[in-house]
Amino acid sequence: MLRIGLPLLLLxxxxxxxxxxxxxxxxxxxxxxxxxxVLALALVVFVGVxxxxxxxxxxYRRKPGDDVLPEQHHGxxxxxxxxxxxxxxxxxxxxxxxxxxxxxxxxxxxDPGVRIAVEGFQWQWIFRYxxxxxxxxxxxxxxxxxxxxxxxxxxxxxxxxxxHAFYVPQFLIKRDLINVPxxxxxxxxxxxxxxxxxxxxxxxxxxxxxxxxxTFVVEAMDRAAYDEYIAAIAAGExxxxxxTGDCGTTIELAAVESLLYDTDAIEAPAGEDxxxxxxxxxxxxxxxxxxxTDYNGDDVAPGESITYVVPAMEAGDYTFYCTLHPQAMVGxxxxxx
Amino acid sequence: xxxxxxxxxxxxxxxxxxxxxxxxVDHKKIGILYIVNSFLFFFAAGILALFIxxxxxxxxxxxxxxxxxxQAFTMHGTIMIFLFVVPVLAGFGNYIVPLQLGAPDMxxxxxxxxxxxxxxxxxxxxxxxxxxxxAAAEGWTGYAPLTDDTYAQGVGTDLWIIGLTLVGTAxxxxxxxxxATIFKMRAPGMTLFRMPxxxxxxxxxxxxxxxxxxxxxxxxxxxxxxxxxxxxxxxPSVGGNPVLWQHIFWFFGHPEVYIVILxxxxxxxxxxxxxxxxxxxxxxxxxxxxxxxxxxSWTVWAHHMFxxxxxxxxxxxxxxxxxxxxxxxxxxNWLATMWRGKLMFTTAMLFAVGFISMFLIGGISGVxxxxxxxxxxxxxxxFVVAHxxxxxxxxxxxxxxxxxxxxxxxxxxxxLNEPLGKVHFWLHFIGFNLAFFxxxxxxxxxxxxxxxxxxxxxxxxxxxxxxxxGAFMIAVSVIPFLINVIATFINGEPAGDxxxxxxTLEWATTSPPPPYNFDRLPPIHSERPxxxxxxxxxxxxxxxxxxxxxxxxxxxxxxxxxREDPLV
Numbered sequence: 024m025l026r027i028g029l030p031l032l033l034l035x036x037x038x039x040x041x042x043x044x045x046x047x048x049x050x051x052x053x054x055x056x057x058x059x060x061v062l063a064l065a066l067v068v069f070v071g072v073x074x075x076x077x078x079x080x081x082x083y084r085r086k087p088g089d090d091v092l093p094e095q096h097h098g099x100x101x102x103x104x105x106x107x108x109x110x111x112x113x114x115x116x117x118x119x120x121x122x123x124x125x126x127x128x129x130x131x132x133x134d135p136g137v138r139i140a141v142e143g144f145q146w147q148w149i150f151r152y153x154x155x156x157x158x159x160x161x162x163x164x165x166x167x168x169x170x171x172x173x174x175x176x177x178x179x180x181x182x183x184x185x186x187h188a189f190y191v192p193q194f195l196i197k198r199d200l201i202n203v204p205x206x207x208x209x210x211x212x213x214x215x216x217x218x219x220x221x222x223x224x225x226x227x228x229x230x231x232x233x234x235x236x237x238t239f240v241v242e243a244m245d246r247a248a249y250d251e252y253i254a255a256i257a258a259g260e261x262x263x264x265x266x267t268g269d270c271g272t273t274i275e276l277a278a279v280e281s282l283l284y285d286t287d288a289i290e291a292p293a294g295e296d297x298x299x300x301x302x303x304x305x306x307x308x309x310x311x312x313x314x315x316t317d318y319n320g321d322d323v324a325p326g327e328s329i330t331y332v333v334p335a336m337e338a339g340d341y342t343f344y345c346t347l348h349p350q351a352m353v354g355x356x357x358x359x360x
Numbered sequence: 361x362x363x364x365x366x367x368x369x370x371x372x373x374x375x376x377x378x379x380x381x382x383x384x385v386d387h388k389k390i391g392i393l394y395i396v397n398s399f400l401f402f403f404a405a406g407i408l409a410l411f412i413x414x415x416x417x418x419x420x421x422x423x424x425x426x427x428x429x430x431q432a433f434t435m436h437g438t439i440m441i442f443l444f445v446v447p448v449l450a451g452f453g454n455y456i457v458p459l460q461l462g463a464p465d466m467x468x469x470x471x472x473x474x475x476x477x478x479x480x481x482x483x484x485x486x487x488x489x490x491x492x493x494x495a496a497a498e499g500w501t502g503y504a505p506l507t508d509d510t511y512a513q514g515v516g517t518d519l520w521i522i523g524l525t526l527v528g529t530a531x532x533x534x535x536x537x538x539x540a541t542i543f544k545m546r547a548p549g550m551t552l553f554r555m556p557x558x559x560x561x562x563x564x565x566x567x568x569x570x571x572x573x574x575x576x577x578x579x580x581x582x583x584x585x586x587x588x589x590x591x592x593x594x595x596p597s598v599g600g601n602p603v604l605w606q607h608i609f610w611f612f613g614h615p616e617v618y619i620v621i622l623x624x625x626x627x628x629x630x631x632x633x634x635x636x637x638x639x640x641x642x643x644x645x646x647x648x649x650x651x652x653x654x655x656x657s658w659t660v661w662a663h664h665m666f667x668x669x670x671x672x673x674x675x676x677x678x679x680x681x682x683x684x685x686x687x688x689x690x691x692x693n694w695l696a697t698m699w700r701g702k703l704m705f706t707t708a709m710l711f712a713v714g715f716i717s718m719f720l721i722g723g724i725s726g727v728x729x730x731x732x733x734x735x736x737x738x739x740x741x742x743f744v745v746a747h748x749x750x751x752x753x754x755x756x757x758x759x760x761x762x763x764x765x766x767x768x769x770x771x772x773x774x775x776l777n778e779p780l781g782k783v784h785f786w787l788h789f790i791g792f793n794l795a796f797f798x799x800x801x802x803x804x805x806x807x808x809x810x811x812x813x814x815x816x817x818x819x820x821x822x823x824x825x826x827x828x829x830g831a832f833m834i835a836v837s838v839i840p841f842l843i844n845v846i847a848t849f850i851n852g853e854p855a856g857d858x859x860x861x862x863x864t865l866e867w868a869t870t871s872p873p874p875p876y877n878f879d880r881l882p883p884i885h886s887e888r889p890x891x892x893x894x895x896x897x898x899x900x901x902x903x904x905x906x907x908x909x910x911x912x913x914x915x916x917x918x919x920x921x922x923r924e925d926p927l928v
Contacts, residue, residue, distance in 0.1 A: 043737055043804045054733045061731060065724045072720050075695050076713065085637070085702035092895065093702050098642040102696075103689070110688030114681040114727075121731035122674060128733050145511070185506040186602060188667060188740060192806025195737040199668045202505065202596035203603055209669035223815060227740040227808040229499050231506055232426045235811035 044193045047222060047243070048214040050128045051195040057124040064113055128196065131213055136174030136246075143180075143187035143200045143226065144307045146233035147347070149324055156257040159308055159322050161346075162236035169242045169256075171249040172219050178212040183307045183325075188228035191241055197227050216243040271295050273330075277302040278309040278323075282351040290357045293338040302328040312346040313356060315339075319346050385469035386875060387458050390476050392771060394451025395764075397480055398444050404487070405439035406835060408432045413795070413831035416824050419816035429812035430497035431516070435487065437500030438520065441620065442527050443483040445756045449623040450534055452763045453562045455771060457538065459866035460556045462547025462884070464876035467540035475533035482526035489516025496520035499810060501613070502583070504594030504605035509587040521584045528577045535569035538562055547865070549884035553647070556864045556887055557640055560647050561626030564654040568615040568622075576612035579605065603670045610661035618657045620752060621719075622650060624759025625690060628712045631766050632694055633888075634860050635709040636701030642693045643887055649686035649693075656683050666735045673732045680730035687723055691716070706860070707781030711762035714789050718754025722747055725800065740810075743803025749796045761788070761841075768845075769859045773871040774852030780844040787837030794830025798823040863888035 041062065046055045140151040150158045150168050160166030170176045180189055182200035189212060190197035198212045226237035244252065272292050276299050277285040283305075291297045303309050303323040311331060312319040320331040336358050345352035381389060411432045415424045424432065454472065458465055466472045489495030495516040498506045507517055542563045546555070555563075583605070585591035592598040594605045633640045640646060659679040662671040694716050703709070725747040729735050738744060761784075769775045802823050807814055814820050858867040867890050869878050882893045 041800055041804060044806060054737055057731065057733055058728075058737075061728050061734060065728060068724055069720065072691060072695070073717055076698075076717050079695065079698040079701075080703065080705075080713065083636075083698060083701050083703045085704050089702060091702075093636075093638055093700055095639055096641060096696070096700070097639050098645065103642050103645050103692075106692040107685060107689055110685045114684050117727065117731060118678055118681050121677060121733060124731075124733045125673060125677075128736065185511055186503055190740075190806070190808065192737075195733075197667055197736060197739060201602055201668060201670070203601060203670070207601075207670065208603065211669075223806075225806075225808055225811075229430075229503070229506070229740075229810040231498075231511060232430065234430075235426065235813045238815075 043195055046195050047193045047218045047220065048195070048216050050130075050214055051193065052217075053124050053127045054195040057120055060120055061117060064117065068113070131177075131211070132175040135177035135213060136171055137249075138177045138179065139168065139170070140179045140181065141168075141189055141200070142183055143189070143230070143237070144183035145185065145231050145347075146226075146237045147308065147322070148226075148237065148239050149308065150239075152253060155253050157324050157327070158256065159324055160239065161322060162233065162238070165238045165240050167240050167242050168224070169244065169249060169252045170216060171246045172216045172243050174246070175213055175215050180210045180212060185230050186228045187226045187230050187237065189224070190227035191222050191224040193222045199228055219243050219245060272297040274299050275302075276300070276311065278305045278345070278352070280305055282307075282345075282348050284345075284352055284354055287354040288357070289343065289354065290359060291333070291336070293336060293358045293360050295335050297333055297335075299331040299333060300328065301331060307347075309345045309347060309352065312344055314342045314344060316341070322347065383473075385465075385473050387454050387466045387469065387472060388771070388873065388877075390469075390472050391451050391453075391455025393476055394447050394454055394479070397476075397483075398448035398451060401439050401443035401483055402448070403838070405436050405444060406838070408436040408439070409831060410835055412436060413828040415812060416814070417828040418825065419814055419821060421813050424812065426812045427494065427497060430499075430810070431490075431495045433810060434496050434499050434520075438486060438496070438524070439483065440752070441500060441616070442524060443479065443486075445620045445752060445760070446531065446616075447479055448760050449565075449620070449756070449763075450531070452627070452760075452767065453538060453558075453565075453623060454534075456767060456866055457541060457559055457562055458545065459770075459869065459873060459877055460559050460864045461542065461545055462550060462865045462878060462881045463541060463545035464878070466537050467545055468537050471533050472537055475530040475537065478526045478530035478533075482523040482530065484523075485519050485526065486523035489514065489519045492516065492519070501609055502605075503609075504583065504586075504600075504602040505596060507583060507587070507605075508595050510595075510597075512587075518584065518587060521580045521587075525577055525580050525584075528573045528580070531569050531573050532577075535566035535573075538566035539570065542566075547881050547884060553644065554884055554887050554889075557629040557643065557646060557650075558623070558626035558864075561622040561629070561650055564650050565619050565622045568619050568654055568657060572612045572615035572619070575608060576616075579608035579612070582608075603665075603668060606665050606668065607661070610664045611658075613664065614661040615654075615657040617751065618653055620756050621759075622653065624715065624756040624763075625650070627759045627763040627766070628694065628715045629690075630864065631708050631712040631762055632697050634766075634862055635704045635706060635712070636698050637704075637861075638697055638701045639863075639888060639891075640693065641696035641699075642689075645689055646693050649689040652686035653683060656686070663730060663735070666732050667739045677730055677732050681727060684723070684727050684730075691720065691723070706765065707776065707778055707785055708762050708766035708860075710782065710785045710789075711758050711765060714785065715755060715758040715762060718750055718758060718792070721797075722750030722754055725750065738803050740808055741803035742799040742807050742809055745809050746796050746799035746803060749799070753792060753796065761785075766860070767866075768848070769855030770866055770871050770873070772849070772852075773855055774848050775855045775859055776848050776852070777844050780840045780847070784837055784840045784844065787833055787840070791830045791833025791835075791837055795827050795834060796830070798826045798830075802827075858890070861894065863891045865889060868893075 043055060043058060046052045138153040142149040147159055147161065148166050150166060158166050178189065180198055180200045182202050187200040188197050189200065194214055201208060220243055222241040224239045224241055226234060274289050274291060276289060279285050299311055301311055301323060303325055306325050308322045308324050310320045310322045316336060318333060321329060323329050338358050338360050341356040341358060343354050343356045384390060411424060415422065415429055492515045494514045498512055498517065505511060542559060582591065582593040586593050586595055592600040594600045594602050596602055629640050629646065656679060660676060660683065662676040663680045665671050666673060729747060765776055765781055802820060805819060807820055855871050857871055868882055882889050885892055
């Protein structure tokens with residue numbers, strides 16, 4: 024009976040390529056190996072049962088005009104005990120292997136090579152390196168998490184609002200970010216990357232409107248390159264946010280608690296560059312953009328400040344806003360001669 | 361004459377059919393109302409699924425914006441589960457259980473009507489968010505604190521809460537009604553272990569609903585207080601705990617999975633024996649496996665929370681894996697029922713065999729997900745979406761269509777057209793696998809669920825496109841089904857009382873059955889009273905316990921009279 028057989032055969036072939044990505048961490052490799060064991064068990068069960076169904080469909084189809092009742096089997100204790108034992112054995116094998124791997128995956132080193140605080144918020148990430156710089160990004164330019172290879176990396180996960188999940192498919196692991204006191208749940212993730220490379224990551228727990236935009240990139244590199252990379256960002260961040268010498272006019276603007284600017288109207292001169300000195304006193308990142316000119320300043324992490332240099336504009340009424348919270352944070356920008 | 365005025369009004373007073381259906385307390389009419397209402401919501405939620413799949417066909421945002429997309433998958437999940445799969449199976453239960461028990465109606469006919477009418481009301485409330493600035497958009501699981509008023513400001517989420525509370529109340533009332541009916545309304549001779557297997561699965565399901573749904577209702581009310589009256593159950597900024605919501609939701613939500621699958625298993629266990637012309641192999645083992653699944657369902661909720669870091673993994677992993685044992689027993693029972701049978705591939709049988717072969721895949725991926733390290737990788741990815749659709753769709757929905765083709769002749773006196781039914785089945789079966797099998801690979805390679813757009817790599821693009829083609833194929837498969845139903849009403853083949861040579865009591869009355877169902881009942885000596893009526897008692901020799909009881913029954917009048925009217 025090809026008409027049921029063919030799709031099922033195709034399913035079987037498809038199952039042959041049902042594999043996770045090639046793992047790039049030590050624990051990822053463990054999970055991958057566990058998965059292979061489980062997949063093998065699954066395939067045996069799948070082929071066995073579907074094969075039996077196909078056999079029964081072909082072999083026991085009722086012939087036209089055959090009105091003789093088949094033998095009426097109500098049950099058989101021996102055989103029923105045997106087939107209770109089969110899934111039981113499979114379950115215990117699976118559980119044993121799983122616990123063995125779980126212990127390896129959950130293991131923590133005493134002294135990780137790098138500690139990084141990972142903060143998720145609607146809808147981006149902040150990476151705070153211990154004794155180092157702070158990095159964030161946007162949907163267009165996902166933030167980069169630089170990590171060294173060959174040594175344990177410890178992430179301390181924290182959310183600034185709703186639940187998120189830190190997920191890098193090639194690490195074969197994810198962990199939720201939930202706003203609960205640290206002692207109530209394990210919000211750390213540790214891994215040792217074995218291969219240098221660039222690995223895409225993404226928020227895996229639905230977190231609202233722009234959940235799909237919460238992407239990031241892991242750059243894994245050797246220790247020397249890592250140190251150089253971190254030093255470079257740290258240096259870049261310490262430099263002034265713009266050449267303030269060119270600022271004819273400087274406007275002060277701040278973000279305050281729960282998604283607000285401290286003012287809803289600012290003024291600037293027409294026909295010349297001007298500066299906005301922006302301080303973020305809120306608990307989540309913000310920035311300043313101008314709707315009409317598509318100006319979009321860099322994101323500013325909580326507690327940080329920046330000086331934006333805004334290109335010259337014609338006189339008129341404009342709207343400034345936070346590009347991360349366009350509905351909540353808007354104000355009028357009046358540009359006058 | 362005085363005698364004329366004393367005649368019951370029902371015989372002489374003809375009401376409009378609209379009023380008749382709106383005010384009915386007949387379990388058969390209510391059952392049909394349940395089923396029709398559920399299918400309407402099925403089509404609505406199916407259209408939402410097509411929106412989702414259209415958006416995901418290729419990378420980039422083409423049809424929907426992010427918020428519309430989030431509303432679409434939230435409504436799709438909520439409506440499919442709460443307004444389609446659960447109530448449609450309850451509808452078949454409503455129609456069939458009293459018939460299979462030899463009862464004239466459900467135990468509480470008016471509560472039965474009430475619990476039905478909450479459903480369209482609740483469903484429309486949930487949908488009405490679209491009219492008030494946007495429907496709920498936080499996923500059918502409604503995780504806190506995303507559902508808190510800070511992050512979900514629209515009234516859509518409140519309507520979602522109120523609607524679900526109504527639907528939940530309907531379920532609770534219905535479940536109590538089922539339990540009372542099954543324990544108190546069985547025909548003489550029908551002991552618990554002579555009940556049809558479908559009734560057993562409804563009994564276990566109703567018990568799960570009765571115990572699990574109040575938990576969700578309490579959680580929803582707590583959430584409503586959080587949102588509207590400054591409560592702090594789940595809001596971490598004022599001392600609440602968002603993990604608590606996950607515990608509450610899944611303490612309801614995992615029994616819910618079995619609420620959805622057990623009656624479908626019951627349907628399949630009715631159909632396979634009839635079209636294999638054999639009894640269900642291992643009836644008692646099947647009953648105990650059903651009870652076992654029901655009990656285990658209370659111990660596994662936190663396997664939805666492995667990646668929170670807040671649950672004890674070995675316990676929940678082990679209990680979850682244990683469910684494979686009773687489920688495996690059922691699978692073997694079904695296979696052994698087909699073994700050496702004389703299989704007849706009616707459309708109902710095709711859907712039943714389709715159920716077994718597809719549910720198997722959902723069961724296997726479920727056992728894989730029970731392993732925490734594997735779950736760490738595929739949790740919240742399309743692997744989970746594939747898994748749950750192989751259980752809900754490959755399992756329950758195949759069961760629903762099997763039940764539709766199997767019991768339609770009893771409900772309406774006409775058989776659905778078989779060739780059209782087979783077209784329906786094959787489009788449905790192939791479309792289903794095209795739509796959902798590729799999702800396993802999408803999830804394994806790391807595509808998260810609930811994203812409106814995805815990275816434009818070639819693997820994800822092709823797999824998503826295949827899935828979208830499959831989804832539209834499922835939609836197309838509905839067309840022959842609808843044509844079939846309409847054509848059958850117009851000019852269908854008359855079914856007679858017992859078109860399939862059934863085993864159970866619903867086939868012992870007319871199609872459709874009269875009000876109060878039975879003029880008289882056959883003697884009940886086993887779970888297949890009709891089989892024994894047709895084929896004699898010779899086969900009972902295989903079961904000595906039946907013979908002993910048979911002698912007891914032989915002392916009774918051959919035709920057991922109907923019991924007192926329970927409506928009084």
